[in-house]
Amino acid sequence: MKVLLDLQYLNVATTGIKTYMMELSKAVRKYPHPDIEWIFTHEPEDQAADKTYKSAHTKVQKLNYHLDYFRWKEFLLPDLVKKHKPDVLICLDFISPAASLPCRRLTVIHDAFFWQMPKNYSRWWRKYFTSLIRKGLKEQTEIITTSEYSRTSLLEHLGDSFPISVVYQAPKGLKTATDAHFLAKNQLSNQGYFLHIGTFDKRKNLPLLVKAFADFLGKTKSDKKLVLAGGPGESKQMNDLPTVENLVNEFGLEEKVLLPGYIADGEIKALYEGAFGYVFPSENEGFGIPILEAFGFGLPVIHSDQPALVEVAGGGGLTFATGNQADLTEKLVLLDRENNLREKLIQMGKRRSKDFSPQKFIEAFHQIILSPLV
Structure with a gap:
């Protein structure tokens, strides 16, 4: 079973989503499965260190980032699917390509904030982003989310056209030495x-x-x-x-x-x-x-x-x-x-x-990947 893991979003991800992506990437390598071959679109540490768009504050800078993100999702990522021919594509950042793909998709939608709290987002940006989410929900797709609460919320706003599974993530592994001062x-x-x-x-x-x-x-x-x-x-x-x-x-x-x-x-x-x-x-x-x-x-x-x-x-x-x-x-x-x-x-x-660990995190993904889509 060949799995392509989309890590592009690490170049701007912060807080919870960054932790999710980094800890999953580490767990993939620490707890390999004999029946799964993983392919990363990017080296996690290098992509997380890329500061090209992290300081995007002006409208032009933000527009350039959105164009780059759209180009990745709709053109470059589908090209990688054609190149590597994975059985499964995993997108960890809400959005999967709108293009038809010859593989199964696992799309991680972390929460339902865009629908629950519209006042917290720019109207045009929210409409654009939620449109991208929906366009990527097609063909052999399964949604992964973070809690039973999020699952219930997503069912309310997205319906039950695609199966939604809950995977509990692992907290950040803080291996750095404590700053004693x-x-x-x-x-x-x-x-x-x-x-x-x-x-x-x-x-x-x-x-x-x-x-x-x-x-x-x-x-x-x-x-x-x-x-x-x-x-x-x-x-x-x-x-x-x-x-x-x-x-x-x-x-x-x-x-x-x-x-x-x-x-x-x-x-x-x-x-x-x-x-x-x-x-x-x-x-x-x-x-x-x-x-x-x-x-x-x-x-x-x-x-x-x-x-x-x-x-x-x-x-x-x-x-x-x-x-x-x-x-x-x-x-x-x-x-x-x-x-x-x-x-x-x-x-x-x-x-x-103790109920949350990197091993349990990746084993939950293994189980979904190796189970047939219902």
Whole structure:
């Protein structure tokens, strides 16, 4: 069985999709299957390091990227299919070629955000992108998604014309050495801060976290800090970083809330290893990788009761009602005061993290690849 894996999108992928693509690529090589021959369209590390379009900010730069992406999907990738003659083509970035292909397709659609949250996207871009998604759903296609919640959401918006399977992904393997000086450089003490890592997309609800943290400080007089690491949202419509910055100034939290921006893997490890707890207030997720990363580092997690996060946490996290500031504040206070609860959450999280691994990730793909399309 010959499988062609499309890795073109790694040249712009960030956060969750980048992790998905990189971890799957690593697992392919670490856990080979005797009946499957894998062909990569690109070398993963090299493609991820390509910065040609990562700094595309002007309209012309963005247009050039979209033209390059369209040319890849609709011309270059079909040519590679003709060249390598795979039995299966796997596209990990929502979109498969619109052209007819002589092979089976597995298309990974990570979530249903484009349909669920239209206000977060440019109208023309959303219409164009969802059109590309639908045009690529043809012939022998199976959709892969990240959680049962995402599967249910996709069935609602795409229907059941094509089978949809759930594959749980593996969290990022942080092999880089810990930056031993990062905490001290940022005036952070061990177990002296709550943590969130990710972009400032509106659906992440980070303004809610800042407000709840301000209330937490008022109720407890705690000396703990809040670290929100990550870059701005992917577009003006989606970006909540300015709102967060304004709230930090409004509440006088400049010394309490750290916004370090994008950080390297060694710095991420330092933050996970030193945090008191991880907080994930998102209103919509397809999966929730940071929960598993936090569990793996032995951190207790507070997360919204959004269905995908509840599914991934598997009862190992402390939930609050999505969007409810008072409830989130209450859970921050509870975690701060109840040492026994914190230790219990840590142990439950460690157990849950074992359910997600690179080997299980790739074995789920092996099973789908080697099973006939229903």
